[in-house]
Amino acid sequence: MPGGRLTGEDRRYIAEGLSEGLGYAEIGRRLGRPASTVMREVTRNGGPEAYGADRAERATRERARRIRQDPPRRPRPAEPDGxxxxxxxxxxxxxxxxxxxxxxxxxxxxxxxxxxxxxxxxSGALTATELVQRLRVSPASVSHAVAFLEAQGMIRRERTAGARRERYVIDDEIWLRSTLAAVQMNAVLAAASRRGAEVLGATTPAGARFGTSAEFLLLMGETLQEVMERWRQGRRPTGSADTAAHDAPDTAAGGGSSGSAAGG
Known part of the structure; x- marks a missing residue:
């Protein structure tokens, strides 16, 4: 029934819907369940391409068994913002x-x-200790993850006046900075692709492939720059947005750092 646990029949219906190319909202509507319920079920069990009803059913039973067998855990720290x-x-x-x-x-x-x-x-800000407690992982795991996210421009460090510990901060411009990193990487790849076309010969199949890649990457970079500019113009300027605007390289000239957006 709607709101209850998914049944094996529900999972078979979800699998059939995915095979037909239906979206989460349509599958949920036919099942009488929220689209978010269908999305959680699918993402937990291999994603749209790998989802299988029988495997999802077994995985759900295994998760339930582990929950029953695992010793009680310390309660998750309270949300600091309420x-x-x-x-x-x-x-x-x-x-x-x-x-x-x-x-x-x-x-x-x-x-x-x-x-x-x-x-x-x-608050969008937590210390390393708070992340360790919330995620129940080691400090080293948090440190490595933070280093990766900083390299992508997705988080930043901040130290409050008078505080001894640094906080890791995320804000409304996470995807702006991530996109800027992607633009910078596109510029580097475009320059390298142009060089590849020169080395291999622009008229050869391999050289033409690199040349086409360079054209696409340059077009993508220009388009993303336009999107970022529209975003900045549509929002009230903030310090981080101004910084991103001033720090943006001349991507058309092939400059930029080696950073890339997450998943890019």
Whole structure:
């Protein structure tokens, strides 16, 4: 029934819907369930391409068995910004499904978990210790994940006046900075592709392939630059956006750093 646990028949219907190319919303409508329920079920069990009803059923039973056998865990630290009347279980389910989506885009799992941990926190800022407690992982795991996310321009460090510990911060411009990193990498790849065309010969099949790649990458970079400019013009300027605008390289000339957007 709607709102209850998915049955084996529900899972077979989801698998059939995916094979027909139906979206989560349409499958959910036919099942009488929210699209978010269908999305969580699919992302937990291999994604749209690998989802199978029988395998999902076995995996669900195995997860339930582990929950029954695992010893009680310490309660998760309270949300520092207040709960705002949210359902903690629903928030946790959403965080898990969003983490899986980031993984499917190529983000390492621990980096995805750290990013989502910051994302769902109203303050958008946590210390390394708070991340360790929330995610129940080692400090080294958090450190490696943070280094990856910093390299992608997706989080930044911040030290509050008078505080001894640094906080890792995420804000509304996470995708702006990530896109800027992608633009910079596109410029580097475009320059390398042009060089490849020269080395291999622009009239040869291999050289032409590199030449075409360079044209596409340059066009993509120009388009993303236009999108970022429209975004900045449509929002009230902030310090981080101004910084991104001033620090943006002349991508058309092939400049830029070696950073890349997550999953790019």
């Amino acid at each position: 709960g705002h009347g949210r359902d903690p279980r629903e928030v946790e389910d959403f965080a898990e499904s969003f983490t899986t989506l980031l993984e499917q885009q190529g983000v390492p799992r621990m980096a995805a978990r750290v990013l989502v941990g910051l994302y769902v926190t109203d």
